[in-house]
Amino acid sequence: MHKTGARSLLRGVSSLPIATGVQLCAPIAGAVAALGSGGNLTIKGFASTADEKIVVKCSPFRPHRLEPPSQEVETSGSELWEMLKTMTRMRRMELSADMLYKSKLARGFLHLADGQEAIPCGMEAALTFQDSMIQSYRTHLTYMGRGGTVKEVAAELMGRYTGAAKGIGGSMHLYKKENNFYGGAGIVGEQVPVGAGLAFAHQYRNDGSASFTLYGDGAANQGQIFEAFNIAALWNLPAVFVIENNHYGMGTAEARAAKSPRYYTRGDYVPGMWVDGMDVLAVKQATAFAKQHALEQGPLCLEMDTYRYHGHSISDPGSTYRTRDEIQGMRQTRDPIEHVKTLLKEHKFADATEIKRVEKEIRKEVNDEIEQAKKDDYPPTEFLWKNTYKDGLGAKMRPLEMGQPKIPV
Amino acid sequence: ALGTHTAVLHASSRLIQAFETINVPVTLPKNIALRTAAAMLASFGSSLARRAAVSGTVLRSLGARSYATQDLTVRDALNSAMDEEMEKDKDVFILGEEVGDYQGAYKITRGLLQKYGANRVRDTPITEAGFTGIAVGAAFSGLKPICEFMTFNFAMQAIDQIINSAAKTLYMSAGSINCPIVFRGPNGAAAGVAAQHSQCFAAWYSHVPGLKVIAPYDAEDARGLLKASIRDPDPVVFLENEILYGESFKVDDKVMDKDFTLPIGKAKVMREGKDITLVAFGKLVGYNLKAAEILAEDDIDCEVINLRTLKPIDRDTIVNSVKKTHRLLVVEEGWPQSGVASEIMAIATEEAFDYLDAAPERITGAEVPMPYAANLEALALPTIDDVVRVAKRTMGKQ
Numbered sequence: 042m043h044k045t046g047a048r049s050l051l052r053g054v055s056s057l058p059i060a061t062g063v064q065l066c067a068p069i070a071g072a073v074a075a076l077g078s079g080g081n082l083t084i085k086g087f088a089s090t091a092d093e094k095i096v097v098k099c100s101p102f103r104p105h106r107l108e109p110p111s112q113e114v115e116t117s118g119s120e121l122w123e124m125l126k127t128m129t130r131m132r133r134m135e136l137s138a139d140m141l142y143k144s145k146l147a148r149g150f151l152h153l154a155d156g157q158e159a160i161p162c163g164m165e166a167a168l169t170f171q172d173s174m175i176q177s178y179r180t181h182l183t184y185m186g187r188g189g190t191v192k193e194v195a196a197e198l199m200g201r202y203t204g205a206a207k208g209i210g211g212s213m214h215l216y217k218k219e220n221n222f223y224g225g226a227g228i229v230g231e232q233v234p235v236g237a238g239l240a241f242a243h244q245y246r247n248d249g250s251a252s253f254t255l256y257g258d259g260a261a262n263q264g265q266i267f268e269a270f271n272i273a274a275l276w277n278l279p280a281v282f283v284i285e286n287n288h289y290g291m292g293t294a295e296a297r298a299a300k301s302p303r304y305y306t307r308g309d310y311v312p313g314m315w316v317d318g319m320d321v322l323a324v325k326q327a328t329a330f331a332k333q334h335a336l337e338q339g340p341l342c343l344e345m346d347t348y349r350y351h352g353h354s355i356s357d358p359g360s361t362y363r364t365r366d367e368i369q370g371m372r373q374t375r376d377p378i379e380h381v382k383t384l385l386k387e388h389k390f391a392d393a394t395e396i397k398r399v400e401k402e403i404r405k406e407v408n409d410e411i412e413q414a415k416k417d418d419y420p421p422t423e424f425l426w427k428n429t430y431k432d433g434l435g436a437k438m439r440p441l442e443m444g445q446p447k448i449p450v
Numbered sequence: 451a452l453g454t455h456t457a458v459l460h461a462s463s464r465l466i467q468a469f470e471t472i473n474v475p476v477t478l479p480k481n482i483a484l485r486t487a488a489a490m491l492a493s494f495g496s497s498l499a500r501r502a503a504v505s506g507t508v509l510r511s512l513g514a515r516s517y518a519t520q521d522l523t524v525r526d527a528l529n530s531a532m533d534e535e536m537e538k539d540k541d542v543f544i545l546g547e548e549v550g551d552y553q554g555a556y557k558i559t560r561g562l563l564q565k566y567g568a569n570r571v572r573d574t575p576i577t578e579a580g581f582t583g584i585a586v587g588a589a590f591s592g593l594k595p596i597c598e599f600m601t602f603n604f605a606m607q608a609i610d611q612i613i614n615s616a617a618k619t620l621y622m623s624a625g626s627i628n629c630p631i632v633f634r635g636p637n638g639a640a641a642g643v644a645a646q647h648s649q650c651f652a653a654w655y656s657h658v659p660g661l662k663v664i665a666p667y668d669a670e671d672a673r674g675l676l677k678a679s680i681r682d683p684d685p686v687v688f689l690e691n692e693i694l695y696g697e698s699f700k701v702d703d704k705v706m707d708k709d710f711t712l713p714i715g716k717a718k719v720m721r722e723g724k725d726i727t728l729v730a731f732g733k734l735v736g737y738n739l740k741a742a743e744i745l746a747e748d749d750i751d752c753e754v755i756n757l758r759t760l761k762p763i764d765r766d767t768i769v770n771s772v773k774k775t776h777r778l779l780v781v782e783e784g785w786p787q788s789g790v791a792s793e794i795m796a797i798a799t800e801e802a803f804d805y806l807d808a809a810p811e812r813i814t815g816a817e818v819p820m821p822y823a824a825n826l827e828a829l830a831l832p833t834i835d836d837v838v839r840v841a842k843r844t845m846g847k848q
Contacts, residue, residue, distance in 0.1 A: 173591065207624035216623040223590055223627065228614050234580045235615055238587020245543070245569065245593060252587075268580025275575070428625040429659045431683040434715045436762035438659075443800045450762060 092117040095388055099326055100317035105305050107312040107341065110330040114322040118390035124166070124321050125381045128158040129400055131182045132378060133407040134191050135351070138181065138198055138212075142355045146415065147198035151212050151355040152179040157347045159377035160285055161186030163324025164253065168332065170220040173239040173252040175232045177260065178213035179285075179349075180225050187222035189215065192410040201417040208420045209428075221250075230263030232256065233282065237269040240280035240340070251279040251335040253328075259290020261304045270311050273340040280340040281331045282308070285318065291353040292362045305344035318345030319375040322384075348375070426450075518703040525695040527672035528558050528634075532596060534708050535680040536566055539594060542680060545572040545585055546598030546635075555600050556636065556695055582608035582633075586615045589631040594680065599635035602651045602689065609654075616685040617660035632679045634688035637665075638732065638783050639831055641693065645819035650784030652731065655687040656760040656793070662714055663761040665689045665731035669699040671758055674712030682714060689760075691733045717764035719771070723753035726777040726841055729768060729794050731757040734781045734832065741837035750845055760790060768794060769801045776807040777844050781832050786814040808844050813837065 094117050102109035135155035141147040157179075165186040168174075176183045181194050189205055197204030198212055205215040206225075214225040223239065226232040236254025243250045260266065261284050273280045284304040288295050295302040305313035312334070316327040327343055334341050348371045352359025360368070385391040426438060426448045433450030440447060536542045543566075548555045550563040550573040563571040574581040578599070585597040599605040605612065616629045638650040656663045662684055666672040672690070679686040704710060720735060721742055728738040735756040742752035753771050757764070772778050778798045780791040791812035798810045816830040 175587075206622060206626075209624045210622045214622040216619075216626055218623070218626045223587075224619070224623070226615070228610055231583065231610055231615060234583020234611065235587035235590065237580075238584035238589075239591050240587075241584055242588045242591030242593050245588070265577075265579040265583060268575075268577035269583065271575060271577065272580055272584060276572075428621045428623075430662070431620060431625070431628040434713070434762065436715045437765075438762075439765075 092119040097322055097384060097388075099323035100320040102323070102327060103305065103315035105308075105313040105315075105342075106310075107314065107334065109314055110326055112323075112326075114326045116322060116325075118385070118388065120166070121381055121385050121388075121390060124162055125378065125385060125396070126399065126403060127162045127186075128321070128378045128381065129403045130191065130407060131155075131158040131162070131185055133404055134181055134185065134194060137191075137195065137407055137411050139351070139355065141195065141198055141411070147212070148200075149211055150178070151198070152353065153351040153355070154179045154182045154349060156350040156371065156376070157285060157287065157318070158182060159321040159324050159380075160255075160283075160318050160345050160347060162377075163321040164283075164328045166321075166325040167328035168253070169250070171248065171250040172332065173221040173223065173236070173243065173250065174255070175223040175226065175236040175239060175252070176255040177226050177229060177232055177257065179257070180213065180215050183255065184215040184217065184222060184225070187217045188220045189217055189222075190410065191407050192414045195411045195414040196417050199414060199417075200419060201414060202420045202424070203414065203417040207424065209424070230256065230260045230265050233260070233263070233266045234269040234272075236282070237273045237278055237280050237340075240273065240278035240335070241276070243279050244276070249336065251281055251332045253281045253283055255283045255285055257290060258284060258286040258288060258295045258302070258304060259293070259298065261286075261307065262299055270308050270340070274308075274311050277339040279335040281328075281335050282311070282340065282342045284342060284344045285347055286344055287347050287349045289349075289353070289362065292357065294362065303344075305342050308340075308342045311340050311342055313342035313344065315344045315346065318347035319371075319377045319380065321377055321381060519700045520703065520706070521698045522669040522673070522701045522705070523696055523698045524666070524669050524672045524690070525556070525558055527669040527701075528676055528690070528695075529560060529562070530706075531673045531676040532559065532680070533562060533565065535677055536562065536570065538708070539680075541592065542594040542596065543570040543572065543588075544596045544598065545574050545581060547574055547576055547600050549573060549598050554598075556692060558690075558695070559598070578604050578608040579611060582611040583615065585631055586611050586629060589616070589629045589685075590619065590627050592630075594630050594632075596632045596634060596680065599633065601640075601647060601692075602635055602637040603647050603649055605633065605635070605651070612655075612661075612685070612687070613658055617658050620684070621660055628683050629685045630683045632676075632682075632686045632688055634676070634679075635690060636692040636695075637689035638691060639815070639820060639827075642822065642824065642827065643820075644822040648820035650782070650815070651687075652689055652760055652782070652784055653789045653793075655689075656763070656790060658761075660685070661761060662686045662759070663689065664714065664759050665757065667694070667732055667735040667756050667758070668697075668701075670701050670705050671712065671718075671756070673701075673705055674710055675714065675758060677709075678711040678714050681711065686714075689732065694733055694736075712758070715759050715762045715764060717758055717767040718756045719753060719767065720756045721752065721754040723751040723775065725751045725753075725775055726779060726844060727753045727755060727768070727771040727775045728837065728841065729755045729757065729778065729780045729791075730782065731760060731790065734783065737832070737834045737837055738781060740834050741841065744834070744838050745841055748842070750841060752841065763793070763797070765797050765801065768797055772798045772802040772810075773805045776805055778806070778810040779837070779841055779844055780810070780812040781814075781837055782812070783815045783831055785817050786812070787817065789814055808846075811840055811844050813840055 094115055096113050096115055098112050099114045132155050135153040142151050161182045193205040200208040202208050213227045216224045233254050233256055236252050239252035290298050305315045317323045331343050382396055430450055436450045437447035438450055549559040550571045553560040585595040588595050620628045639648040655661055664675050666675045679688055730738050738754045742754050745752055753775055780794045782791045791814055795810040813832045813836050821827055
């Protein structure tokens with residue numbers, strides 16, 4: 042590949058106005074990659090026909106009752122660039138959310154996922170918006186992966202009407218039904234049977250899609266999860282259960298909460314696979330493999346080994362139960378964004394200057410979106426009463442005190 | 451269903467008119483009881499219809515109110531409702547324990563597995579939290595599950611899914627994700643099943659915004675309200691009563707129409723009266739009707755309200771009735787504190803205080819977990835005698 046030509050191509054790409062929202066999952070014609078030992082796997086990544094395919098070796102997988110896919114991942118310069126931009130945008134989102142909270146514009150709960158960007162980024166590289174996804178409360182980045190914008194997240198955190206849930210949900214309750222993202226659930230573990238239900242609907246309709254249910258190591262001991270495993274396996278649902286193992290359930294290290302912290306084996310009769318969740322290409326490979334498995338053979342677990350730099354929530358410094366050395370160590374040796382930068386440089390798709398420039402651009406764009414969101418209005422008063430029912434049947438709700446008019450449902 | 455004497459008289463004369471319209475003179479012997487007259491007309495009408503091949507539809511189109519009624523058990527009402535809705539809409543499916551092969555723990559889903567197959571009638575393991583969450587996920591995705599609980603006592607294990615997933619998600623998502631699910635099963639006291647199998651959950655569920663809560667009484671209620679609930683785009687908690695399953699009621703032919711539904715959110719005045727309003731839901735509506743007959747002998751004219759829907763509650767019907775009768779007695783089997791009866795009394799006090807001639811009254815179940823011994827169990831629940839006695843006391847007559 043001609044070096045100058047590649048560079049100017051990339052320069053051209055990166056100087057395009059980055060559209061609001063993350064450009065993900067657009068099925069670009071010809072952008073299919075057959076993966077190795079997994080058979081005829083078709084995934085829709087970010088690759089463009091104009092770009093040369095390369096093969097990158099990702100981190101190894103650890104299997105439980107299944108044959109893992111190959112570590113050889115087909116990708117391209119433009120896909121790696123997209124991944125860098127996506128994850129950088131996600132990182133800036135979380136850091137900006139922190140600042141919004143500290144300046145008292147965001148309130149209530151705030152659970153940040155910086156450090157975990159490779160999971161939503163890598164998964165979306167292997168999926169379409171016909172596949173369903175559901176998660177618990179650390180959900181900003183997954184929402185963005187599903188097509189949400191920085192502005193929608195920021196506005197939601199600030200309770201504005203332009204937010205992801207019109208200011209009604211808050212940080213934990215982001216939804217994007219049109220892209221099959223079902224939240225955003227606040228009760229630990231609650232989303233897991235619901236995610237199996239999304240898989241049930243895919244099977245019932247025979248629509249060729251699968252559901253991906255994300256939960257953490259803290260949730261992984263919940264009984265209802267095992268109930269979901271049991272039914273998913275009995276009924277052969279196209280369900281992938283993704284454990285985002287960041288090793289701490291709030292302040293409790295996994296070894297203190299789980300007799301067996303090998304979460305990918307906890308499904309027992311449900312096969313599983315351990316994945317390096319800091320390696321975006323491993324995540325992509327595993328996700329594509331898992332989707333095919335779920336559709337052809339039934340449910341499985343993916344344990345994504347990952348790390349959150351922030352504490353559990355904004356009120357948790359995150360350093361009383363972990364050492365600063367550990368946190369720093371992760372940043373230095375396993376940061377998902379640094380890994381992609383290294384790949385880009387190694388394969389000569391970019392140099393440090395180019396990367397810095399793009400990062401600066403993204404930082405500015407994210408700031409601009411957040412400044413815009415700060416100007417947006419709060420929901421109108423009448424909206425308090427909307428959406429308890431889809432069909433209010435003409436009923437009336439009682440007001441807070443008698444003497445006030447009743448409110449139409 | 452044939453109700454008061456007034457209704458019978460009215461209907462009789464309409465039917466006579468209808469026959470005369472088609473040149474069939476009708477002469478009734480004088481001084482026969484109205485009910486006998488009605489029965490004679492009905493059988494005359496149906497034999498005429500058979501001979502002249504005149505359908506009920508034609509008679510109706512002649513302005514005659516159809517007299518054809520049939521007996522229907524609550525069980526068959528529920529079964530036929532689910533059957534027809536599954537036929538009509540391929541997205542409707544049933545899941546729950548023993549709903550398939552076993553034909554239903556109380557035989558409510560009898561025959562449906564055979565008719566619709568194992569894809570649409572799913573037996574689940576005994577894992578309420580799991581299968582309820584699965585049903586909710588399917589509903590979020592746009593399917594229309596009917597999630598059966600063997601009793602609502604077991605639904606307590608799944609109550610987080612019912613409330614935090616099903617009830618609240620439409621609101622939290624600012625209207626983008628609705629949950630067209632029906633949770634149904636027997637609620638409240640049965641007979642001899644003791645403390646953990648006898649709780650009434652009406653107050654718990656009717657407390658929650660985002661849920662619709664239905665409590666049918668008779669077969670018409672069961673059929674019309676279950677069909678409406680299955681068609682409803684919101685989560686419905688459908689509280690049945692095990693003791694009523696086998697009870698048979700007379701229903702109008704129109705109730706058997708495939709599109710027969712009853713409006714959710716509207717109470718029914720079962721019996722009009724002017725002296726006191728008796729309010730109940732489910733089985734106790736029957737108690738109130740019987741109490742009304744007994745009280746009529748003492749010239750106390752009761753208005754009997756069948757709530758049908760607990761949420762959204764029909765405040766207007768209750769209030770209008772209390773404004774007319776000036777007295778209220780609410781009867782429920784659940785525990786007193788924070789119960790459905792407390793809410794009805796609050797409604798009457800808030801909106802009809804100036805119309806009340808006596809403090810609103812309620813009769814509830816005893817504030818204990820249900821005992822097993824038959825004599826104690828009987829003492830723990832309201833009886834028809836209790837209703838009669840308290841109504842008289844409210845009327846100022848002993």
